Amino acid sequence: MTTTDNLIRRLATEPPLPPFNPRRMALVMVLSIAVPVTLFLLVLGHRQGLAAAWSNPVVPFKTILPLAASAASLLLLLRLARPGARAGGAVWLLAGPGAVAVALWFGAYALRAAPERFAEVSAASLGECLGSILLLSVVPAAVILRVIRQGASTWPRLSGALAGLTAATGATAGYSLFCTRDNPLFFVSWYGAAILMVALVCAALGQRTLRW
Amino acid sequence: MQATEDPLGILLVAANAGDGQAYARFLHAVAPIVRGIVRARGRGLPVDLHEDIVQDVLLAIHLKRQTWDAGHPLRPWLYAIVRYKVIDSLRARGKKVYLPIEDYSDVLPAEETADPLDARDDQREVDRLLGQLDPRSAEVVRALELREEPQAEVGVRLEMTPVNLRVTLHRAMKRLAALARKDLP
Numbered sequence: 001m002t003t004t005d006n007l008i009r010r011l012a013t014e015p016p017l018p019p020f021n022p023r024r025m026a027l028v029m030v031l032s033i034a035v036p037v038t039l040f041l042l043v044l045g046h047r048q049g050l051a052a053a054w055s056n057p058v059v060p061f062k063t064i065l066p067l068a069a070s071a072a073s074l075l076l077l078l079r080l081a082r083p084g085a086r087a088g089g090a091v092w093l094l095a096g097p098g099a100v101a102v103a104l105w106f107g108a109y110a111l112r113a114a115p116e117r118f119a120e121v122s123a124a125s126l127g128e129c130l131g132s133i134l135l136l137s138v139v140p141a142a143v144i145l146r147v148i149r150q151g152a153s154t155w156p157r158l159s160g161a162l163a164g165l166t167a168a169t170g171a172t173a174g175y176s177l178f179c180t181r182d183n184p185l186f187f188v189s190w191y192g193a194a195i196l197m198v199a200l201v202c203a204a205l206g207q208r209t210l211r212w
Numbered sequence: 213m214q215a216t217e218d219p220l221g222i223l224l225v226a227a228n229a230g231d232g233q234a235y236a237r238f239l240h241a242v243a244p245i246v247r248g249i250v251r252a253r254g255r256g257l258p259v260d261l262h263e264d265i266v267q268d269v270l271l272a273i274h275l276k277r278q279t280w281d282a283g284h285p286l287r288p289w290l291y292a293i294v295r296y297k298v299i300d301s302l303r304a305r306g307k308k309v310y311l312p313i314e315d316y317s318d319v320l321p322a323e324e325t326a327d328p329l330d331a332r333d334d335q336r337e338v339d340r341l342l343g344q345l346d347p348r349s350a351e352v353v354r355a356l357e358l359r360e361e362p363q364a365e366v367g368v369r370l371e372m373t374p375v376n377l378r379v380t381l382h383r384a385m386k387r388l389a390a391l392a393r394k395d396l397p
């Protein structure tokens with residue numbers, strides 16, 4: 001009997017593994033985002049006059065776009081957790097919020113006078129925005145990277161990036177309820193930068209931790 | 213082809229439900245497919261490494277078998293794993309790459325090859341071979357194979373889980389076997 005036959009004999013005596021359950025994984029991932037964000041908002045509170053701010057048609061995009069991106073990247077992440085699966089239309093779901101964000105940025109750039117465009121940019125505002133999103137993303141990114149290892153992505157780097165994207169966009173959606181800077185030139189740029197940073201770090205981590 | 217039409221799919225459905233015989237038949241049926249792909253892709257490798265890669269791929273299928281959705285065709289899933297692991301295994305043999313040890317189950321056969329230390333009575337020779345391993349792997353071999361210490365104690369001392377210990381030992385013994393083979397006239 002060859003060593004491969006021996007290996008097969010041994011493997012065949014192993015008990016079956018628990019079923020792969022994407023819904024349960026999704027629930028854990030969503031909770032990993034929701035809990036830190038809820039704690040953050042409970043401690044610091046949401047912005048004053050949130051309801052009034054939402055009457056400005058641009059402001060809801062601060063929350064809706066990252067939320068949509070988070071849902072789309074979560075869907076894509078779970079889909080790619082099975083070998084041989086294809087991304088399919090979920091890629092377009094992810095591209096949609098990105099395209100709207102870019103349109104908002106260019107729209108704001110075109111409509112605002114030059115001195116107003118980047119008036120809100122300061123070390124303090126950048127630190128608060130980037131720092132908060134990065135900090136809020138740490139726990140969900142770690143949990144999501146951990147949970148997705150139950151799957152078998154044949155694209156570890158991409159799956160890592162999607163894990164980071166899911167975490168960071170989810171965190172951003174929560175943070176946007178606190179943030180008072182409503183200029184798309186500000187929030188698209190700096191929310192986007194923070195999201196990109198988390199996605200890149202998670203892509204590098206995914207390359208190492210999601211191999212199997 | 214749906215799972216219910218594919219003989220391999222039927223076997224894997226039964227295997228995932230706990231039928232060990234069906235699982236053995238499934239793996240035996242898959243092994244030649246994997247072997248063929250390894251042979252085609254691994255032309256530059258020594259032939260004796262091909263079977264190691266086949267085993268790596270079978271182990272990967274074993275570890276990730278629950279990710280197959282029985283409602284979908286089996287073959288794309290199977291070929292994606294085979295392609296991924298064959299490339300990964302080939303790359304690992306071409307250069308050092310990171311492989312997370314925790315991803316391996318606790319079913320690795322430690323005694324897969326003849327003990328490379330059996331024919332090495334000379335202590336200096338054994339030390340020389342072990343010196344070519346990383347210190348942690350060498351200590352695992354010394355503790356479990358030479359001093360025959362209980363696995364639980366070794367695990368506590370080296371702060372390694374039983375799974376990590378077994379995988380580390382498995383890899384170290386394979387590496388030692390390769391080193392020993394290289395030394396033979």
